[in-house]
Amino acid sequence: MIAPVLHRLRLPRHRATTAHLSSVYPYVAESGLGAAGVYLGINVLSGGGGFAYDPFEAYRAGLVSNPNMLLAGEPGVGKSATAKCFVYRSVGVFGRWVAIADPKGEYLPLAEALGLSVVKLHPGGTARVNPLDPGPSGAGDGPDELARRQSSMLVALLGSVLHRDLTPVEDAVLGWTLTHLARTARGEATLADVAAVMADPTPEMCERARVERADLARSVEAAVYALGKLLDRSLRGMFDGRTTVRLDWDGPGVVLDLSAVHHDPEALTVVMVAATAWLQAVLARPAGPPRLQVLDEAWSLLASERTSRYLQACWKLGRSYGVANLAIVHRLSDLRAQADDGTAASKVSMGLLADTQTRILFRQSSDQVADARELLDLTSTEAKLLSRLCRGRALWKVGSRTALVQHLVGPREQALCDTDGRMGA
Numbered sequence: 001m002i003a004p005v006l007h008r009l010r011l012p013r014h015r016a017t018t019a020h021l022s023s024v025y026p027y028v029a030e031s032g033l034g035a036a037g038v039y040l041g042i043n044v045l046s047g048g049g050g051f052a053y054d055p056f057e058a059y060r061a062g063l064v065s066n067p068n069m070l071l072a073g074e075p076g077v078g079k080s081a082t083a084k085c086f087v088y089r090s091v092g093v094f095g096r097w098v099a100i101a102d103p104k105g106e107y108l109p110l111a112e113a114l115g116l117s118v119v120k121l122h123p124g125g126t127a128r129v130n131p132l133d134p135g136p137s138g139a140g141d142g143p144d145e146l147a148r149r150q151s152s153m154l155v156a157l158l159g160s161v162l163h164r165d166l167t168p169v170e171d172a173v174l175g176w177t178l179t180h181l182a183r184t185a186r187g188e189a190t191l192a193d194v195a196a197v198m199a200d201p202t203p204e205m206c207e208r209a210r211v212e213r214a215d216l217a218r219s220v221e222a223a224v225y226a227l228g229k230l231l232d233r234s235l236r237g238m239f240d241g242r243t244t245v246r247l248d249w250d251g252p253g254v255v256l257d258l259s260a261v262h263h264d265p266e267a268l269t270v271v272m273v274a275a276t277a278w279l280q281a282v283l284a285r286p287a288g289p290p291r292l293q294v295l296d297e298a299w300s301l302l303a304s305e306r307t308s309r310y311l312q313a314c315w316k317l318g319r320s321y322g323v324a325n326l327a328i329v330h331r332l333s334d335l336r337a338q339a340d341d342g343t344a345a346s347k348v349s350m351g352l353l354a355d356t357q358t359r360i361l362f363r364q365s366s367d368q369v370a371d372a373r374e375l376l377d378l379t380s381t382e383a384k385l386l387s388r389l390c391r392g393r394a395l396w397k398v399g400s401r402t403a404l405v406q407h408l409v410g411p412r413e414q415a416l417c418d419t420d421g422r423m424g425a
């Protein structure tokens with residue numbers, strides 16, 4: 001008759017610090033990650049204690065070896081809401097400067113609440129950003145470093161439009177063009193300048209290639225046409241000239257509203273590459289507060305090995321300027337999408353994961369769980385949990401530490417996070 005005995009057994013509730021609990025109940029209770037950071041919600045694994053996080057604090061505490069964050073989960077599980085609350089509180093508490101690439105146009109209420117500048121980019125619009133912008137640190141980088149950075153962006157951009165890698169000739173001519181422009185263009189070069197020089201190569205370039213000017217121009221025609229997509233075809237007016245936007249460095253940051261192209265996945269990839277290039281340039285400031293870069297719907301940048309490689313290069317550069325990147329994707333197989341066709345691609349996605357030591361895993365559909373488990377080295381319990389998480393709850397893997405967090409949206413933040421409005425929920 002155990003049940004009635006248990007029924008009558010009344011023990012006082014035991015309270016202890018999470019540090020004590022985790023030694024009394026090893027593998028059951030977590031000690032938590034500490035209170036350094038902004039409050040995000042309840043850590044279910046530490047008996048309902050608060051959960052706070054800040055990538056720079058986690059880096060300082062040695063929990064992670066880079067400040068980058070990845071949020072993954074099915075649509076509607078609360079990834080963007082978590083990112084918005086995190087940004088809202090990080091700007092408020094730590095005074096972080098934030099740059100957001102917003103493919104759905106859903107960060108505008110947050111921008112209004114925080115006083116972020118909003119740059120709405122759309123074909124034929126008035127606001128323009130130059131992906132070749134040398135940025136405030138450009139002068140210090142030197143022309144060769146600038147040309148190298150621009151070249152990695154243009155390889156990703158042209159590859160996305162052409163759906164292939166650049167040929168060796170295209171690659172060489174592109175590199176020579178950028179070096180030429182870095183040395184000759186007073187101020188900043190634009191994509192139109194790149195197209196003009198590639199279409200009409202300089203004598204020096206012809207000499208290096210040892211072919212006639214007309215032949216050299218013909219062999220890079222496809223790349224010039226690909227640039228035309230941004231210059232005179234469907235995306236014109238967004239990236240085809242000098243930057244017309246003035247950034248307020250004394251303000252809290254900027255939102256790039258890219259919703260005009262959200263319906264077209266192919267255009268979105270090109271636009272995300274160009275937009276990230278500009279954000280990267282403006283974020284690369286030697287001085288100022290630590291910065292956060294948020295790339296919502298970042299799966300569009302993981303569409304191919306070329307763009308993933310570019311994203312990884314941005315991650316690495318960000319580290320030297322005190323930028324924490326926060327990327328939001330749907331499935332972890334987005335990271336793997338290109339991995340099946342070659343080992344090089346697989347290394348890129350694994351490298352990107354290695355450069356992202358804070359992984360925040362929301363609910364995944366059950367067919368994604370095996371992938372997630374393998375890519376992130378999850379335990380079987382963690383993997384099982386992934387398909388059962390409710391909205392707003394995520395498994396946080398911070399370096400080797402784990403937390404299960406129910407994110408809390410404050411009353412004031414609800415209006416910033418609501419993406420269900422149009423569903424009538």
Ligand SMILES: Nc1ncnc2c1ncn2[C@@H]1O[C@H](COP(=O)(O)OP(=O)(O)O)[C@@H](O)[C@H]1O
Pocket residue numbers: 073074075076077078079080081082391392393406407408409414417418419420421
């Ligand atoms: N922790 C939470 N508590 C309450 N509501 C939430 C929470 N997280 C998300 N929501 C709501 O769920 C809806 C979908 O969230 P959203 O962040 O847009 O999903 P996702 O970006 O994963 O597609 C939004 O309307 C948001 O307000």
Ligand SMILES: [Mg+2]
Pocket residue numbers: 076079080081296
């Ligand atoms: Mg979202």
